[in-house]
Amino acid sequence: MKIVLCMGASPIKDEPLKFNDFSIATPSASAFVQARSKIKPEAFRTLFDGFNKKTFKKKLYHGYRLLAIDGSELPIDNTIFDDETTVLRHGTLAKPFSAYPLNASYDLMERTYDVIIQGEAKRDEHGAFFQLVDRYDGQKAIFIADRGYESYNGFEHVVHSGHKYLIRVRDIESKTSITQSLGPFPDGEFDVDVSRMLTLKQTKMIKACPDVYKFVPKTMRFDFMNKQNPWYEFNCRVVRFKITENTYETVITNLSREEFLMEEISEIYDMRWGEETSFRELKYAIGLNALHAKKRELIQQEIYARMLMYNFCQRIVQEIKIPKKDKIKYTYQVNFTRSVHIIREFLRKKGGKNPPVEHLIAKEILPIRPGRKYKRHVRPKTVVYFNYRYN
Known part of the structure; x- marks a missing residue:
């Protein structure tokens, strides 16, 4: 297991040699692969969880842990077609695409990860968010997430866990924003409390009072209502603040105004970008994007090993x-x-x-160098192949 933990981005033949200080008695690459195939990915998961619990150090922001939720796609070899990790992407040339979406919870103060691994064919960011929230059993926390994670179900999963959330949503000017059912809102910056009665019913009264009721269709997952209890009171705080002369950001939260003013809400959201930086460090400094396997179980080993190595290095660096x-x-x-x-x-x-x-x-x-800004260039990512890999 230690060799897997210490692997970087070098070829599979070089990793055992480096670990054994280039000894002539170093096992061959095939012997190494056969040996690691005997270890289940769950062993690395247990090691990862155990390390996080045993070495946790309390670093809080106004009494809260700041847990940023985000995902990152890890492309993997697509020559193995399976029902969990492979999908057929349609286009000019329909090709199979394989990946492991990583759904991560990142402690912005302690700079360490928790993670849920899903296959590309089983991708469910909302479900992963619910899991990360429901299984968290630490100190009181603020779950911070970007657009794409907003949902009534997600908000209430955090509320029922006894914690707080701060989630960016599409701006009020967007017709697809969740705020369309929570308004109307004033122009410019604002900080308002909103209340809606969620319901499974669709009567004339409910349709006539959109500022009081919100109909929840069967296609929308909501775990806190059923036919026997078709009503649910939803309360939140909607904050809109200016980021440039002509642009605004809108967030929904359950943080109280007595604890956090609008300026502090904006500051907390800005801190979320620390997770974006951490993904770059995880993939390139730690070497997560340079995998050494095609078999899915061995890839899962490496994911947990790299994330454990990231947490270990951050514990020391801090x-x-x-x-x-x-x-x-x-x-x-x-x-x-x-x-x-x-x-x-x-x-x-x-x-x-x-x-x-x-x-x-x-x-x-x-x-x-505070205040530096760069335009983000989004490029399609592909798997890093085994050929010509030296580090």
Whole structure:
């Protein structure tokens, strides 16, 4: 298991050699693959969960954990066609596409992950969100999510768990926004409380009072109503704030106005972008996008192993103290990519004197340049193939 944990983005032949310090007695690549095939993915999942619970350190924001919910698609080899991970994407050339969507809960203060893995053919972001919320048993938390996660069911799953939510939705000017059934709203910025009676009934009275009732069709999943109890009172707070001269963001939350003002709501949502940065570190610094297997069970092993390695590295990096210097222009932070390489070599080391890991990491720093913005370029991602892979 330790070899799998320490793997980077090198070819499968090189990983055992690096782990064994290029010993002549290193097992062959095929022997290594046969050995790891005997380990179930659940073993890595148990190790991942156990590590998170045992090493958790309480870092709160106004008394709350900040848990950002988001997903990231991990393309995998499509030569194995199965009912869980493969779909046929239609277009000019219909080709099979295989992937594991990762539905992650990311602690923005502690910088660590929890995850639910789904196959592309079984993708259900809302269902994964419900699972992440329902199984969370830690301290009081704020679940922060982007557009695509908004639903009455999701809101109430968080409420029934005893926690808080802050979810961005399509702006009030969008005809497909969930706010269309919660308005009307004033123009510009606002911070208002909204109440609706959700119901399975569709009578003339309900249709005549859209500012009081909201009809929930059978096609919309809602776990807190049934034929015996067709009514449910829904309450929320809708906040709209300006981000540029002509653009606004709208969020729905159950945070109280006494605890969090509009400015603090905007600040919390901005912090959610820390998860976007973490996905880049997970895929490229840790090496999640460079898998070493085609078999689905072995890929799941590597996903849990990489996410465990990410959490392990962040636990160490968060404890590093950067020496302060006089007359410096910027505040500095640890270079996470360089730290990963140092920590990985430390884990691979067998015997001898341990390297000064903390001192080495403390020397690898980057300036923090607040306020920098870059246009996001979305490109289609493909699997990183085994050929010509050297690291």
